[in-house]
Amino acid sequence: MKKHYQLNGEDVVLDDLQLESVRDFDGHTSQLLSYNLNGHVMNYEICLHDSIHGMLYKVDAEGPKHQVGEFQVLPGMGGKGLVINYAGIIWRCDELVTNKRKKVDLGDAPIISPMPGKILKILVEQGESVAKGQPLLILEAMKMEHTLKAPRAGVVAAILKAQGDSIDGGIILVKLEPADEGA
Amino acid sequence: MKQKINRILIANRGEIAIRIARTCKEMGIETVGLYSEIEQTLPHVREMDFSICLGSGPLSETYLNISKIIQIAKANGVDAIHPGYGFLSENAKFCKEVKKSGIIFIGPPPEVIELMGDKAMSKMKMGEIGVPLIPGVLIEDLKDKSIFDLANKIGYPVLIKASAGGGGKGMRIVNKASELLPSIEGAKREALASFGDDRVLLEKYIVNPRHIEFQVMSDQHANHLHFFERDCSIQRRYQKIVEETPSPFLSPELRQQMGQTALKICRGIGYVGAGTIEFIVDENGHFFFLEMNTRLQVEHPITEMTTGLDLVALQVKVAEGEKLPMQQSEIKKQGHAIEVRIYSEDAENDFLPCTGKILYRGTPRSPGVRLDTGYQDGTEVTVHFDPMLAKLIAFAPERPQAIKKLQQALKETPFIGVTTNRDYLIKILQSQAFLSGDVTTKFIEQHHDEMIKKLQDERESQEKMAAALAIVVATQNPLAKKTTPDDFAQFPSTWDELSGFRNGE
Numbered sequence: 001m002k003k004h005y006q007l008n009g010e011d012v013v014l015d016d017l018q019l020e021s022v023r024d025f026d027g028h029t030s031q032l033l034s035y036n037l038n039g040h041v042m043n044y045e046i047c048l049h050d051s052i053h054g055m056l057y058k059v060d061a062e063g064p065k066h067q068v069g070e071f072q073v074l075p076g077m078g079g080k081g082l083v084i085n086y087a088g089i090i091w092r093c094d095e096l097v098t099n100k101r102k103k104v105d106l107g108d109a110p111i112i113s114p115m116p117g118k119i120l121k122i123l124v125e126q127g128e129s130v131a132k133g134q135p136l137l138i139l140e141a142m143k144m145e146h147t148l149k150a151p152r153a154g155v156v157a158a159i160l161k162a163q164g165d166s167i168d169g170g171i172i173l174v175k176l177e178p179a180d181e182g183a
Numbered sequence: 184m185k186q187k188i189n190r191i192l193i194a195n196r197g198e199i200a201i202r203i204a205r206t207c208k209e210m211g212i213e214t215v216g217l218y219s220e221i222e223q224t225l226p227h228v229r230e231m232d233f234s235i236c237l238g239s240g241p242l243s244e245t246y247l248n249i250s251k252i253i254q255i256a257k258a259n260g261v262d263a264i265h266p267g268y269g270f271l272s273e274n275a276k277f278c279k280e281v282k283k284s285g286i287i288f289i290g291p292p293p294e295v296i297e298l299m300g301d302k303a304m305s306k307m308k309m310g311e312i313g314v315p316l317i318p319g320v321l322i323e324d325l326k327d328k329s330i331f332d333l334a335n336k337i338g339y340p341v342l343i344k345a346s347a348g349g350g351g352k353g354m355r356i357v358n359k360a361s362e363l364l365p366s367i368e369g370a371k372r373e374a375l376a377s378f379g380d381d382r383v384l385l386e387k388y389i390v391n392p393r394h395i396e397f398q399v400m401s402d403q404h405a406n407h408l409h410f411f412e413r414d415c416s417i418q419r420r421y422q423k424i425v426e427e428t429p430s431p432f433l434s435p436e437l438r439q440q441m442g443q444t445a446l447k448i449c450r451g452i453g454y455v456g457a458g459t460i461e462f463i464v465d466e467n468g469h470f471f472f473l474e475m476n477t478r479l480q481v482e483h484p485i486t487e488m489t490t491g492l493d494l495v496a497l498q499v500k501v502a503e504g505e506k507l508p509m510q511q512s513e514i515k516k517q518g519h520a521i522e523v524r525i526y527s528e529d530a531e532n533d534f535l536p537c538t539g540k541i542l543y544r545g546t547p548r549s550p551g552v553r554l555d556t557g558y559q560d561g562t563e564v565t566v567h568f569d570p571m572l573a574k575l576i577a578f579a580p581e582r583p584q585a586i587k588k589l590q591q592a593l594k595e596t597p598f599i600g601v602t603t604n605r606d607y608l609i610k611i612l613q614s615q616a617f618l619s620g621d622v623t624t625k626f627i628e629q630h631h632d633e634m635i636k637k638l639q640d641e642r643e644s645q646e647k648m649a650a651a652l653a654i655v656v657a658t659q660n661p662l663a664k665k666t667t668p669d670d671f672a673q674f675p676s677t678w679d680e681l682s683g684f685r686n687g688e
Contacts, residue, residue: 037652082654089641089647090606095655115536115537115538138369144536
């Protein structure tokens with residue numbers, strides 16, 4: 001079996017995936033796993049204590065299984081994918097269904113408000129050419145000023161909010177078009 | 184004049200309200216707590232003997248509404264009000280109004296709050312007392328060309344900061360003349376929005392400084408004590424994120440000298456209550472008065488860990504008119520304590536605050552670890568309040584052990600559900616610079632890229648990634664107990680897991 005995942009934004013493919021469910025003596029469900037990741041064969045045993053907490057063991061062919069760490073696992077934002085706390089890192093993972101992935105053209109991605117707040121100052125005008133990293137507007141949120149900068153060079157195609165507007169998080173503030181070739 | 188306190192109103196929320204209530208419980212004092220309408224399900228509401236709703240609306244209608252809070256205090260027969268930190272804790276008007284209504288304010292007299300709350304006035308006073316100060320001046324007129332002359336004379340980089348402020352709001356470092364006016368303008372705007380006062384100061388910016396502060400406590404009988412230092416050099420956006428005591432930088436002589444200066448300040452201003460005197464220490468061990476916080480500090484737990492004292496209990500005793508129950512020579516410190524502040528913010532995106540629902544907080548399990556938080560599983564982090572989720576504090580006999588203990592505690596406290604600085608804090612505690620004790624207020628600026636890179640490398644490391652994926656596969660396997668999105672609409676609580684449990688059987 002082959003599975004595609006996206007782990008913290010990186011695409012990862014697991015080959016030769018084999019899974020076996022076993023019950024240990026006190027009724028916990030353990031999963032024995034073996035797979036091939038970039039040519040490395042990995043063997044793990046995962047013991048889930050409840051719906052959140054678990055312990056991860058590495059199983060070597062000869063040696064004893066050894067504990068590599070505990071984890072907590074929960075459904076991701078909006079019920080999409082999983083979020084795992086393991087080894088002092090938060091892992092966000094989605095299973096990718098192949099052939100259904102849309103290609104996003106980042107060249108047209110708008111500037112989105114990272115959080116709710118108030119627009120204090122707009123520093124650019126429509127039609128203005130901006131350089132990568134150039135401040136576009138100042139947002140006040142949580143009593144702090146945050147400067148939103150251009151993620152890439154381009155031309156300001158539209159400014160959808162005005163100075164003094166109170167805004168929600170996740171809404172489009174500025175549309176940035178790629179600069180004309182040779183301009 | 185002695186007056187026993189039997190009931191306290193805690194004019195605050197979250198972790199600090201809970202922390203104050205814990206001590207009140209131990210002392211047999213009843214607590215009256217506050218909450219706004221959107222906070223009904225938060226832990227601090229349940230911690231109090233009585234909880235009163237402040238209604239809804241902006242902070243000016245709730246936690247900053249002086250008349251409403253005093254009215255609640257009167258209606259509930261409290262003897263005293265503890266303001267915590269932030270909100271009204273350093274508001275002289277509030278302090279006056281509380282006293283006028285015949286209620287004890289747990290904190291210093293209003294005149295002292297007023298004096299130390301104003302950076303310009305407090306500096307003048309410190310000069311009179313003979314406390315070393317950083318050269319600087321109040322900017323009265325933005326257009327004045329003499330600002331440029333002054334900045335040139337002091338020498339770049341210079342610092343612009345709000346006269347009334349704290350917590351990094353309204354602060355700007357200016358490296359060259361062309362940045363001066365926009366920075367002053369921005370600082371004034373932020374100062375006005377945060378403190379209602381747009382006066383700003385221009386001063387010398389000290390390179391490679393350490394932020395070292397002294398905890399003080401004074402009673403109403405002119406006894407002044409200090410409880411040693413806290414090194415709070417690691418800051419982002421001018422807000423502390425890691426604090427420790429003792430400071431790895433201070434020699435016993437310098438500690439003694441700074442402690443004496445802290446006491447001199449307390450005597451000089453007639454201080455009463457708990458306070459913190461912040462100093463900037465340069466690479467050669469010269470220290471300058473920065474500001475005094477006339478309240479309990481966020482990072483007070485590390486002092487409690489190393490001195491074995493309860494600062495809130497001492498605050499209450501002082502407010503009752505008791506004498507401080509010890510001499511300076513009786514205050515001993517032992518071991519090493521470190522605190523980290525877990526914030527809901529994205530360390531990889533300019534420390535932008537984040538919101539969300541905490542699905543799993545976690546609880547550190549090692550002895551010697553303290554978790555002060557106002558959040559638990561299922562609670563929402565909103566834009567209405569400060570994004571600090573928790574303070575995690577570790578205590579051990581030596582610094583290296585305390586660091587290891589805190590790393591482990593952080594691993595056990597992930598706050599899943601909202602983006603936090605947890606992973607980043609672990610990287611700070613693992614960094615060579617921190618391990619060697621080489622910390623200045625430039626720490627984040629200098630080591631940020633390196634720590635982000637380490638974080639990203641670790642995420643990409645074959646071993647850890649493989650392990651994380653194994654967890655994904657195993658938990659998504661239909662044979663395993665499946666967690667669906669619906670499960671966290673009704674988050675599993677311990678009670679759900681007690682099936683078949685019969686009390687008394």
